[in-house]
Amino acid sequence: MANPFKPTAGAVPPLLVGRDALLAEVDEGIRAGAGHPARITIFTGARGTGKTVMLTEAGDRAMAHGWLVIDESASPGMLARIGEAVDRLLDGVNPRARRRITGMSIGGVGSVETELTPRLAEGVRHRIGRLLDTLEKDGTGLLVTVDEVHARSDDLRELALITQHLVRxxxxxxxxxxxxxxxxxDLLRSDAQGRVLTFLRRADKHVLADVEVDEVHDALVQTVTDNGRTIDEDAARAAAEATHGYPFLIQLVGFHVWRAAAGDRITRADVAAGVDAARERLGTLVTETALADLSPRDLDVLRAMAADDGPSRMVDLAARTGMARQNADTYRRRLLDAGVIVQAGRGQVDFALPYLREHLRARM
Known part of the structure; x- marks a missing residue:
């Protein structure tokens, strides 16, 4: 039997757990008409919380209402690729015949690095407007999804300006x-973007948090049974708890537990083997990638946190690292922004990524 779990970055899982309310808002924004706040939405969260999956699902919701979708990432040449996608849709006899275009699928354009002038950006705006003239006659519209946003993207600033005009x-x-x-x-704090920045600050911003373990349990059981196997209740509960509600780990644990099972029944022993394999892969796929982006002093703070069995007090971390309290607070903010730690109470922090404490201890 094919493994139903999908522990691949950006892959849509068989069941998307704990995100129904957020997607319902996007769906409502599409149906409600111009001016709905969900028409401009930003999803953020640590690695592995399902940001790219949410973009895919938002596009699927829009397509269900007959909208066209252009999927992009905020890499150099993004606005040129969007313009090319709009042109391809405009050139079709029936623009609705092609419902989704990804930036990387537009032949040859995906790798172009273009510094756009304001004139070219204006051209993209008017081309989008012409496409919308056609779509709006049929009662539909256009959704653009952008992954990997960052403050250094000039194209993203121009796209925000275009969006502002279209909203008006x-x-x-x-x-x-x-x-x-x-x-x-960084994007929302950047002063270089002036009133465009103010416009983006009014977007619907959602931080993707961990999922309730009970919801994970139900999703694991349903996925297993829908695909022709059974799972013992104690095994299902152990598997759910091992994920800590972390979306990527839900798929990773499910994948390796499914692989560990020899027959149609998944046991507690299968879960134990699968969880061990999943934790090892998590270290390679997520944890090491997250740590690679941090500075040596960031890592000093995390190692100091690893000495605690639970939340760490900032006063203790400052003492362990030899930092002044003010400097320790600066690194706290940096690690919070990076999605590596979370606030755990007044003057306390804890790890945001599951098994990061164990990962650091094993390497200290």
Whole structure:
């Protein structure tokens, strides 16, 4: 039997757990018409919380209402690729015949690095407007999704300006973006973007948090049974608790537990083997990637946190690292923005990524 779990970055799982309310808001924004706040949405969260999956699902919701979707990432040449996608849709006899275009699927354009002039950006705006003229006659519109947003993207600034104009014109247009907390914070704090920045600050911003373990349990059981196997109740509970509600780990644990089972019944022993394999892969796929982006002093703070069995007090971390309290608070903010730690109470922090404490202890 094919493994139903999908522990691949950006892959849509068989069951999307704990995100129904957020997607319902996007769906409502599409149906409600111009001016709905969900027409401009930003998803943020730590690595592995499902930001890219949310973009895919938002596009699926829009397509269910007959909208066209252009999927992009905030890499150099993004606005040129969006313009090319709009041109391809405009050139079709029936623009609705092609419902989704990804930036990387537009032949040859995906790798172009273009520094756009304001004139070219204006051209993209008017081309989108012509496409919307056609779509709005049929009662539909255009959604653009942008992954990996960051403050250094000139194209993203221009796209925000285009979006601002389209919103003022009450066009059937929506944009959904996603990025790491640090990148989104930098984007919204950047003074270089002036009133465009103010416009983005009014976007619907959602931080993707962990999922309730009970919801994980139900999703694991349903996925297993829907695909022809059974799972013992104690095994299902152990598997759910091992994920800590972390979306990527839900798929990773499910994948390795499924692989560990020899027959149609998944036992507690299968779960134990699968969880061990999943934790090892998590270290390679997520934990090491997150740590690679941090400075040596950031890592000093995390190692100091690893000495505690639970939340750490900032006063203790300052003492362990030899930092002044003010400097320790600076690194606390940096790690919060990076999505590596979370606030755990007044003057306390804890790890945001599951098994990061164990990962650090094993390497200290």
């Amino acid at each position: 014109e009450d066009r059937e247009f929506a944009i959904v973006m996603a990025g790491l907390p640090s990148a989104v914070s």
